[in-house]
Amino acid sequence: xxxxxxxxxxxxxxxxxxxxxxxxxxxxxxxxxxxxxxxxxxxxxxxxxxxxxxxxxxxxxxxxxxxxxxxxxxxxxxxxxxxxxxxxxxxxxxxxxxxxxxxxxxxxxxxxxxxxxxxxxxxxxxxxxxxxxxxxxxxxxxxxxxxxxxxxxxxxxxxxxxxxxxxxxxxxxxxxxxxxxxxxxxxxxxxxxxxxxxxxxxxxxxxxxxxxxxxxxxxxxxxxxxxxxxxxxxxxxxxxxxxxxxxxxxxxxxxxxxxxxxxxxxxxxxxxxxxxxxxxxxxxxxxxxxxxxxxxxxxxxxxxxxxxxxxxxxxxxxxxxxxxxxxxxxxxxxxxxxxxxxxxxxxxxxxxxxxxxxxxxxxxxxxxxxxxxxxxxxxxxxxxxxxxxxxxxxxxxxxxxxxxxxxxxxxxxxxxxxxxxxxxxxxxxxxxxxxxxxxxxxxxxxxxxxxxxxxxxxxxxxxxxxxxxxxxxxxxxxxxxxxx
Numbered sequence: 001x002x003x004x005x006x007x008x009x010x011x012x013x014x015x016x017x018x019x020x021x022x023x024x025x026x027x028x029x030x031x032x033x034x035x036x037x038x039x040x041x042x043x044x045x046x047x048x049x050x051x052x053x054x055x056x057x058x059x060x061x062x063x064x065x066x067x068x069x070x071x072x073x074x075x076x077x078x079x080x081x082x083x084x085x086x087x088x089x090x091x092x093x094x095x096x097x098x099x100x101x102x103x104x105x106x107x108x109x110x111x112x113x114x115x116x117x118x119x120x121x122x123x124x125x126x127x128x129x130x131x132x133x134x135x136x137x138x139x140x141x142x143x144x145x146x147x148x149x150x151x152x153x154x155x156x157x158x159x160x161x162x163x164x165x166x167x168x169x170x171x172x173x174x175x176x177x178x179x180x181x182x183x184x185x186x187x188x189x190x191x192x193x194x195x196x197x198x199x200x201x202x203x204x205x206x207x208x209x210x211x212x213x214x215x216x217x218x219x220x221x222x223x224x225x226x227x228x229x230x231x232x233x234x235x236x237x238x239x240x241x242x243x244x245x246x247x248x249x250x251x252x253x254x255x256x257x258x259x260x261x262x263x264x265x266x267x268x269x270x271x272x273x274x275x276x277x278x279x280x281x282x283x284x285x286x287x288x289x290x291x292x293x294x295x296x297x298x299x300x301x302x303x304x305x306x307x308x309x310x311x312x313x314x315x316x317x318x319x320x321x322x323x324x325x326x327x328x329x330x331x332x333x334x335x336x337x338x339x340x341x342x343x344x345x346x347x348x349x350x351x352x353x354x355x356x357x358x359x360x361x362x363x364x365x366x367x368x369x370x371x372x373x374x375x376x377x378x379x380x381x382x383x384x385x386x387x388x389x390x391x392x393x394x395x396x397x398x399x400x401x402x403x404x405x406x407x408x409x410x411x412x413x414x415x416x417x418x419x420x421x422x423x424x425x426x427x428x429x430x431x432x433x434x435x436x437x438x439x440x441x442x443x444x445x446x447x448x449x450x451x452x453x454x455x456x457x458x459x460x461x462x463x464x465x466x467x468x469x470x471x472x473x474x475x476x477x478x479x480x481x482x483x484x
Contacts, residue, residue: 042104042111045483053105059483060099060119065165067092069473096121098135100483112143137178145185147197153179154197155238155311157251157284158301163360163374165435165475168417169313170378171358172282172303182235191244198235199255202310205229206261206349207333209340209389210398230260230272236308248286248297255280257308257336259349264342264400273339273349278307293364300359307336307351312378321413322455323441323469327462329453330443330469332413338386340393341400348401350386355379371422379414387411394446408447415441429481440470 039046039055046055067074068091098119104111119135140149153174160173183197206228240253257278264270284301303312310316313334321332337349360374382390388403390411419437426432446466454461 046102046104049103055104057102057483058099059102059481060097060117061479061481061483062098063096063477063479065094065475065477067473067475069471070166070475071471074475094122096135100138107143109144112141114141115139137176140181145187147181147183147185150178150180152181153199153202153238154181154183154185154195154240155199155253155255155280155282157249157253157282157286158299158358158360160358163299163362163372164419164421164437165433165477166417166419166437166473167315168376168378168437168439169315169415170356170376170417171301172280172311172314172356174314181238183238192242193244194241195239197238199238201232201236202255202257202308202314203229204309204313204316204334204336206259206337206339207335207390208261208264209338209393209403210264210342210400228262230262233258233260246288248288250285251283253282253284255308255311257311259307259337259351261337261339261349264340264346270342271346273347276307276337276349276351278305278336278351280305280308280311282311295364295370296362298359298361300357302355302357304353304355306353307349309334309336309352309354309380312354312356313380321415321441322453323443323471324455324459324464325469327464328467328469329451329455329464330441330467332380332415332441332444333390333411334380338382338389339400340389340398341402342398345400345402347385347389347403350383350389352386353381353383368425369422370425371420373418373420375416375418377414377416379412381412391446394451406447408445408449411444413442413444415439429483431477431479433477433479434474435477436472436474438470438472441468443468 036050037048039048042055042057045057045059047057048054049056065074070092071090074092074094096119098117100115100117102113102115104113106112115138117136117138121133121135138150140147140151142148153172156173156175158171158173160167160171160175180200181197182199183195185193185195187193208228237256238253240251242251243249257280258275259278260275261273263272280303282301282303284299286297286299289296289298305311316334321334323330335352337351339347339349341347356376356378358374358376360372362370362372364370384405385401385403387410388405389399391406391409392399392403394409395406417437417439419435421433421435423431423433443466449466450463451466452461453464
């Protein structure tokens with residue numbers, strides 16, 4: 001009996017050993033795959049980065065557009081140094097593609113967000129569709145009320161992109177290009193907030209009238225004198241008070257801007273005018289109008305500036321506008337301040353004054369079709385001394401504080417425009433739109449309304465009639481968003 005028992009126990013032990021050996025030879029079970037999980041903390045389209053608590057949203061858009069009447073550029077439009085000759089591209093084409101990345105997670109002091117857009121755009125002048133440039137207009141961090149990086153100015157309210165394709169240099173919107181800011185926003189509840197922001201300086205240019213020209217021939221770009229702004233000392237200071245509620249939104253805003261010139265002459269020994277503080281004030285409103293149509297709204301903004309012209313003309317460039325059609329020309333000198341002379345005749349900075357208004361109404365005809373009617377106006381004016389210095393410079397004189405009036409010369413000018421845009425939403429993220437616009441430059445004037453101009457390019461140097469200029473333009477846009 002003992003022998004039988006020993007045999008049974010030995011057999012059992014052998015089977016256990018064999019089974020253990022076979023188990024050791026089996027493959028190890030794979031770890032579970034970490035599938036992408038939806039992140040519902042921050043809205044639609046976010047998902048968790050595998051293995052982290054960070055949520056990310058990837059989006060973007062692709063766009064095609066073409067137009068007529070823009071004289072070579074969708075960016076500076078028709079009124080900037082437009083010589084309008086046979087080398088002008090009357091039919092520009094442009095294609096853009098942009099990808100956006102929005103990453104967020106929580107910290108002890110609240111959500112931290114980083115946002116960036118990257119893309120590519122064909123040549124903006126439409127010369128060659130194969131030419132392209134990288135495109136990036138947003139890169140910023142938001143955390144605990146702070147916005148730091150390249151976003152949009154906190155002075156802005158009226159949105160050009162939301163209301164129109166073309167623009168008529170009559171609004172503060174830094175828009176598609178964006179602006180660099182270091183801002184803090186306080187939320188008070190019930191949609192009320194206030195922001196204080198240090199921002200990249202908005203500069204148009206300070207014109208030293210004594211270095212503009214040495215003859216009565218006006219040359220485009222001559223007003224963009226090398227003796228303009230000094231180097232950057234400190235940023236603009238921008239503040240706003242804003243409310244966002246069910247009825248719409250409203251905002252009042254202001255900005256302080258340091259106006260500081262270089263020298264009266266080409267060297268330090270010639271001296272310089274004392275700095276002055278420029279400013280801008282603005283107000284905007286957006287009113288929802290569901291009683292007229294679902295999604296309908298009215299938006300408007302009005303601004304006033306002294307020595308801070310780019311707050312009413314965000315796309316402005318240094319220098320002058322020269323618009324030509326045949327033997328007719330219109331122009332306007334674009335600046336933040338004028339100075340001139342030297343020594344005893346050296347003048348103070350004479351700040352330029354502007355005001356502007358932009359307004360739009362969007363009506364939804366149905367779920368697929370909507371139209372926006374918009375209009376804008378901007379006026380730039382000079383005090384008597386600044387006007388006299390510019391007029392004297394046009395006659396080849398560097399008079400400074402001794403500037404005298406020239407009969408029939410007035411450097412004040414204005415520009416206005418209106419447009420109608422209609423869009424078809426083929427789907428929620430796919431739109432086709434067509435816009436027509438009209439713009440008019442009310443030109444500065446010179447004695448006898450004629451001037452000897454050197455336009456550059458293929459345009460001849462000759463006497464041109466100075467008169468108001470107008471232009472019609474049309475633009476077609478096809479846009480596909482591919483964000484969730």
